[in-house]
Amino acid sequence: MTQGNPALEAAGSTVATLFENRARTHPGRVALQSGERQVTYGELADRSRRIAAVLAGRGVTRGDRVAVVSENRTEYLEVVLGAAVLGATVACPGLRAAPGELVACLDLVEPAVLITSEGATRKFTEVLERRTEPKLEFGDGFESELSTTVPWREPSAARPEDVLVVIYTSGTTGVPKGAAISHRAEIARSSATRAEYGLAGDDAFVAWSPLSHMGAFDNSVSTLISGGKVVVVDGFDTAALAHAVATERLGWLLLMPGTVRRFAEVLREKQITPKGVRLCGVMPDLIGPDEIAEITRLLDAPFANTFGATETGCPPCSGDALAVGVEPRRLSKVQSAYCEIRLVGPDDEEVPDGQPGELCMRGPTVFSGYWNDPAATAHDFRGGWFHLGDVFVRNPDGTLDFVDRAKYLIKSGGENIYPAEIERALLRHPEVLEAVVVRRADATWGEVPVAFVARAGDSVTAAELIELCGTQLAKFKRPREIHFVAPETLPRNASGKVVRGELEKHA
Structure with a gap:
């Protein structure tokens, strides 16, 4: 608690208190939905308070960590809110983590309680058997305990600078670091995103990308403290996403690189008419211009021209969106008004x-x-x-x-080559699904660029792609070799990003 300054005390809102205000305002509104299951704001407030009591019964207090290892499910967000009531922190290792990586992530935060799903328990059986923390598992036993637990009645113990969540960064070497994100930062991220992209308080959000990552986590929390519905989907389920587009008024529909073309095909095949999408997409620098034009036309929604990070949220660059139906020729970013x-x-x-x-x-x-x-x-x-x-x-x-x-810079004959320049050039070809450029040692030039490309078919050749790069880039920036690979063979880390170091070994 802040001592001696009542003005600062009056500024002490947290994610827990803001959510509970929404629950009091409209208890009957749907807060969470997964398939046929719906949880209203009133029910969610009750369940989160019961979870807080369950955690407190296992010794969790303000400042302690609760680790959640699970696929996307409504209970994941219920635990976040329950821990927030106690002022505890939720640590979010991802299900894609290797066993050794999971151990390192858990050891880093020393959780007071470890919560898993049945799938996570099955995948990490040996790791979990060696853990000594008290454990809970989503399912019948979890629900039975909640039903007999009296909801936590004490006021929320959290303060604005308390850490709400630890999200593990997707570093491509070594053990991921744990980014500690406070209640203050989450509330500010919600305010900035909604103000800059015109999202309404009751807009729905589809949480399909992992809740252990910033995209789904930040937007889910923002939706719940703003009064909207979070539709929880476990992974890139195109049928579920298409149904959400057709039946929900959505604020921001996240579509990651590698998913845009596939989802556009589904929208065309199913002839989906969107109920309403205010904004779509993310990371346009890694997506072909033709894909951006098509998906915005199908969804009748502009494409978010963002650049952010786990550590910063959507700022520093969240002040712009790409027009509907237009192939962008430049992706210049506009600085967010909510940062320096x-x-x-x-x-x-x-x-x-x-x-x-x-x-x-x-x-x-x-x-x-x-x-x-x-x-x-x-x-x-x-x-x-x-x-x-x-x-x-x-x-x-x-x-x-x-x-x-900065760390991907290729030094070739005294010239600086940034791989993203080449990757953007390659992505302009409609057959290219994904492109990753890495350095290769060279006796003459020191280092040269080499590209690994996943393509939709086999009609485009390496020579054609190198020629394409030559029309857009200086000669020294053209890739010396192009290796065609299947998308599933690209080495990825726990958050799905390509591990460039592994590709450099192959190069």
């Missing part, structure tokens, strides 16, 4: 407009550091700004062009 940014060189001094620099940000949506990793936190927050590790160029009109991750 700088572009800096290796000396952390600002670079002039037109020169690449690392993006640094500060603002209310920023996370609270990496859990139990003071060295990484100090490094990335040096100078009072969070350093994202992403390189941008500021244009004369103030917009920002994404260049690449």
Whole structure:
């Protein structure tokens, strides 16, 4: 509790208290839906308080961690709200984690209670058998205990700067770090996203991407504190997504790279007429322009021209959307109004407009550091700004062009090559589903770019793609080789991102 300043006390709203206000305002409105199951706001408030009592009965208090290892399901979000009442933190290792990775994620946060689903228990049997924390498993036993538990009656113990969630970053080397995201940051992320994209309080959201990641988690929490419905879907289930598009008035329909073309095919085949979508898509830099034009036309919704991170939310670049039915020729980003940014060189001094620099940000949506990793936190927050590790160029009109991750830079014959430039060029071919460019050692040039490409068919050749790159890029930036691969053979980490280091070994 903040002592001695009643004004600060009056600013002490948290995710738990804001949600419970929504529950009092419209208890009969549907808050969660999964298949035929619906949970109203009143029922969700009751269930979350019962979960808080169950956790407290196992010794969980303010500041403790509750780890949840599960597929997407309504109970996942119920636990988040229940832990929030106690001021506890939910840690979210993903189901895609390898056993050793899961152990490292759990050891990092030292959970007071470990909650799993039946599927997670089956996948990680050996790991879970060695864990000593009290355990719960979603299912009949969990429901039976809730039904006989008296709801927690104490006021919410959380404070705005308490950590609501630890989301593990998708680092491509080593053990993922745990990004600690506070109640304050989650509320600010909700406010910024809804203000900049015009999302209504009662818009529905489909949580199909993993709730252990920022996209589904942030938007689900935002929806529940705003009064909308969260439709919970376990994974990229095109039938369920199409049904949601046809029957729900949606705010932001997240569509990740690799899913846009497939979902467009489903919408065409089923002749789906959207009930209403305000915004679709994410990460347009990794999606072909033709795909963007088609999906926006089918959904009659603009495409989010975002750039954010687990650590920052949708800012720093969430101020723009791509027009419906248009193949974008540039993907310049507009800075969010809810943050400050700088572009800096290796000396952390600002670079002039037109020169690449690392993006640094500060603002209310920023996370609270990496859990139990003071060295990484100090490094990335040096100078009072969070350093994202992403390189941008500021244009004369103030917009920002994404260049690449700083660590992916290829040094070839004294020239700088950023893989994202080549990947965007390759994605302009309609047959290219996914493109990943990595460095390969070269006796003459030091390093050269090599591309791994997943294609829709086999009609396009490597020579044609290299020629395509030559029409858009300087000669030295063209990939020296193109390896065709099946999308499922690309090595991925726990959050689904391609592990470039593995591809570099193959290159």
